[in-house]
Amino acid sequence: MGRTIFAIFDDFPTAQRVATALEREGYDPTRMSVVVPKPPGPFAQALRKDAAPPAERPAPAGGGTLEDITIAGLGPAGAAGPLTAALMELNSEPGGLIGSLGRLGFSEPAARHYYESLRRRQVLVAVESPENRARNAEVVMRRLGARAVEDLPSSMEEEHAGSAREEVLDKVTVPVVEEQLDVGKRQVSRGGVRVNSQIVEQPIEEKIQLREERVSVERRAVNREATEADLAAFKEGSIEIHETIEEPVISKRRRVVEEVIIGRETRERTESITETVRKTQVRVEPLAPDDPSSRAAADRLRIHNLQQAGRPAGEPVPENGPAYRYASDLARDERYQHADWSEIEPHARRGWEEQNEGTWEQFKDAVRSAWDKVSGH
DSSP: OEEEEEEEEEEHHHHHHHHHHHTTOOGGGGGGEEEOOOOSSSSHHHTTSSSSOTTSSSTTSSSSEEEEEEEETEEEEEEHHHHHHHHHHHHHHHHHHHHHHHHHTTOHHHHHHHHHHHHTTTEEEEEOGGGGGGHHHHHHHHTTTTEEEEEESOOOHTTSSOOOOOOOOOOOOOOOOOOOOOOOOOOOOOOOOOOOOOOOOOOOOOOOOOOOOOOOOOOOOOOOOHHHHHTOOOOOOOOOOOOOOOOOOOOOOOOOOOOHHHOOOOOOOOOOOOOOOOOOOOOOOOOOOOOHHHHHHHHHHHHHHHHHHHOOTTTTTOSSSSHHHHHHHHOOOOOGTOOOHHHHHHHHHHHHHHTTTOHHHHHHHHHHHHHHHHHOO
């Protein structure tokens, strides 16, 4: 059984490079598909089969010709490859593109993510691959900038051929998936300070004593005999006497009167992270037996289920069972170390049902027994 790998890329040229790289890796170009939402303008015209000669049109990913299709909930688009027929077949069904992707095998969150990506004019590329080469196709797509990758059963024609079919298989593998919590850290800006310096003017008033000199002229009337000194001064000449005045002289000097010191202090703190992880629990239920040998097989299956639940009749709870592990977590929880089972049970039931809905009544005795053993009650 093959796989179909879907991926989202930023633009059509990138999708073409992905198709070329996949073809060089040996993937069949006729099993590649592309869906290109039509933007307004010249590029939309370039996607039409009749808009330009073949040499001038962009070749779609995987070869072939881009067909004009209308996708419910998305609008006009160009598509090529096997995915075109699948989308056109599902287009008339309710739910629009999200519903179509769901019928192709997408989970609802993944289908909604792909729909939003196409609505933002990103490009969808799909390639059908043998089971043993699906991982390599994912690596090639991620290396060339895949935004999202989905790996689904193939082929699209067989997966959506009309009516549902039931097959009796000799062997079925049920994956048991468990989420693990990885706690990292990243730097987040919490604000800070911005220091701005600017020059401002401030009026200052100072008082200063200034001296000034002025020339005074006084004439007096006299009547006396001229002396020798008077006769010596009796000649032509001139005398200059100057007036003086003091003016203020202003000068400025610069002095440092304060320093602003800015630094950062680094402190470490410990924060407790509380999160919920999920895991797959597989329950195998026997069908109604038609003969004694079938009833015996059903009894063995029922005992197996009880052992997986940690409740084999007449035996202690196995330490590798889910009930024992859950009870151990309860016993180690500081909130419950000094509490009775009657106080713990409502919390234990709520936590168990969050991961194993509808199974508390089946498991509660095994959990209680394991809790008594681990906690020493």
